[in-house]
Amino acid sequence: MIEQKDKLKAQNGSKQDGGIQQFFSQENQELLRGIMYPKHVEKGSNLFWEGDAADYLYYVRKGRIKVTKSADDGKEFTLYMHHKDDLIGYGDVLSESVHLLSAVAIEDCDLGVIQRKDLEVLLWQHGDLAVEFMRWQGATHMLTQTKMRDLLMFGKTGALCSLLIRLNNSYGEPCGEHRRITIKINNTEMSDMIGATRESVNRMLSDMKKEGIIDLVDGHIVIHDLEYLRNVCHCDNCPAHICRV
Known part of the structure; x- marks a missing residue:
């Protein structure tokens, strides 16, 4: 159920x-x-x-x-x-x-x-x-x-980490000990949201996956280490209605 x-x-x-x-x-x-x-x-x-x-x-x-x-x-x-x-x-x-x-x-x-x-x-x-x-x-x-x-302020990696945090605030739900983004968003769409190339987003996400920061399950991004993302983008802990996509 x-x-x-x-x-x-x-x-x-x-x-x-x-x-x-x-x-x-x-x-x-x-x-x-x-x-x-x-x-x-x-x-x-x-x-x-x-x-x-x-x-x-x-x-x-x-x-x-x-x-x-x-x-x-x-x-x-x-x-x-x-x-x-x-x-x-x-x-x-x-x-x-x-x-x-x-x-x-x-x-x-x-x-x-x-x-x-x-x-x-x-x-x-x-x-x-x-x-x-x-x-x-x-x-x-x-x-x-x-x-x-x-x-x-913090380069393309910082912009991508911030985007993942915003996606979590807007569309995230618990997935065991982690957080799953309930919408499916492809790398081209993410590149359009941070002003990067699709290839750059592919590389950054692949590096994060290798380090255990995120995973991809059935087309959905699963965030394993939210604190890592916050550190990279120097998160100001804005309220959720500000930190959203």
Whole structure:
């Protein structure tokens, strides 16, 4: 029975905690849901592109969304992977601005869409909601800063170790004495998330496997030594809503 549950969790691939519950009271969550309208996005479809008007926020009811940034040479970096109960918005949604990033569905998704004008009215009417919204925006900015730190401060090995920690916080579950990442993520996807080549990621993961830091079981990464990963990337022990993919 336990094994069957583990298989189901791996297939579903995401943790069901976190999301907007960390920032908004139950009452204010209901206020936000009250101004949403439903939208279905099929796998592979873009939610928005860099340069599009940032007139909407998106709440993930089901599925996963990948958020990317394009470099001048055309290379695409994966900055975020959003899942159930996440609120997505990049750019100043409270003024006329554009998205600084692009978003694409990596699974069929059911979303709730919030129009900027509707949100402005709600924030004017409910001061406590406005405070919680500012807290959510602040956490989003902090998440971006920590990811830039990963990419710039401690080399590709440090960035990969940080990514593995973030994957554990977002999709990890107990596996005996270790931790298993419940989603399957390939080396090309990981290379896009740390700005490295696929070959470099292959080599670094192979070295970690030889040293007993990680293992690969049925396509899932199993972390044996989380403390080693934290030491390599000089982990600041950020809260889980910051240290996530």
